[in-house]
């Protein structure tokens with residue numbers, strides 16, 4: 001039996017179960033369909049088959065979930081943080097125990113290659129462990145004594161919060177947002193993306209088995225404009241942590257304005273990878289390829305704009321094209337596959353529209369630029385060369401395995417081009433000149449920059465973007481700053497010299 005057949009056989013029972021029961025909401029500890037009885041289908045990008053029916057929630061379901069989160073909040077907030085820590089570790093244990101199932105289901109639902117998804121499931125467990133260990137210190141503050149006051153600060157959890165996640169690597173991203181909210185003492189209503197809702201349901205089941213009290217974490221499935229919108233407008237929801245497109249972030253800001261929602265946004269990117277002629281070019285080539293073609297290029301931190309110095313550009317682009325053409329596109333459950341199908345027909349059409357745009361704008365398609373097969377959502381890893389930064393293929397987020405290469409002459413040119421985009425999520429700089437690296441990273445408009453490295457996530461470091469790429473940071477203590485309120489308390493230790501009025 002081939003490894004692909006083995007993995008398909010392993011997936012079959014999970015597929016049968018989800019097909020039988022559908023993907024339900026989870027409100028106040030109960031798995032429930034939408035109150036209206038409405039459903040929508042989720043399909044696999046491998047062959048467009050229906051995986052399951054998904055509860056299609058509306059404002060009434062969101063209200064029930066928000067009320068459940070509100071009711072559960074006082075007890076969760078007041079639970080000993082060491083007990084919360086134990087529950088979060090139990091969730092991590094559950095993720096590890098079901099990591100294979102999570103990876104298989106995620107690949108079938110999203111089209112992501114198994115070679116990356118098995119690690120992503122375990123990263124989800126790491127996220128819970130990291131924030132579990134920080135839970136006991138989450139409320140710690142400072143003492144700031146003045147001559148007449150002992151000033152202390154403390155942090156308190158905000159209350160019920162909404163978490164809205166996108167369809168790319170949905171399992172990992174959900175854990176990344178939900179684990180710190182729970183560790184901080186908040187309760188949660190989660191709305192996963194409609195294109196890939198399966199593993200959020202598995203995660204919910206794991207949390208319940210781990211002993212999470214009812215109502216602390218609620219799951220609402222549905223469409224963005226319906227369930228998502230209602231969540232951002234709900235008065236009991238104190239904050240929205242959102243990962244998705246920049247335009248959706250704007251809409252959420254407007255929707256949340258009447259209830260003064262606190263928002264945390266991780267949005268789109270058009271991230272530059274800058275390769276100078278003094279770089280280790282073989283390592284740079286590996287990084288350029290990995291950062292755009294892994295995870296199908298459906299990755300916010302992907303290096304979708306290559307800025308390559310004129311002096312090395314011909315050979316660098318030639319090698320890139322050769323490697324892009326050799327990337328193994330195939331079934332996501334085949335361990336040999338490097339690039340799987342795109343999430344959905346709608347998204348494939350958007351990615352393929354960039355092929356037409358490249359031609360119309362006068363760029364060259366040096367690799368790919370075509371659909372593969374006529375079943376499923378497969379496209380060939382694509383390289384555009386001869387591009388300028390004004391072209392839409394250099395400005396718009398394509399969010400697929402599509403790289404736009406732009407040439408530059410000098411360091412100043414490179415910086416100007418790199419910053420000439422509405423986005424500012426990540427940047428990657430390849431050079432052997434440390435002084436140049438320091439100068440360049442100072443000026444580069446990006447929330448996260450790696451020098452001579454691909455994106456390697458270290459959980460205590462701040463994650464987030466500038467400009468249209470986001471508001472706020474995740475990771476380490478930054479997550480708690482979002483999910484918690486800072487409180488100042490001043491206690492008189494001497495005469496506070498209060499002016500006496502009316503005497």
Ligand code: NAD
Nearest residue numbers: 165166167192193224228229244245248266267268269300
């Ligand atoms: P999207 O904005 O279309 O949808 C994201 C989520 O928002 C979904 O759950 C959707 O149902 C919901 N939604 C849509 N409209 C809404 C509304 N009006 N009110 C409330 N919720 C609404 O994004 P997507 O296409 O699912 O994901 C891809 C995008 O996510 C890309 O732009 C990518 O760069 C971005 N992303 C960013 C990061 C980051 O860390 N910066 C990480 C992953 C993905």
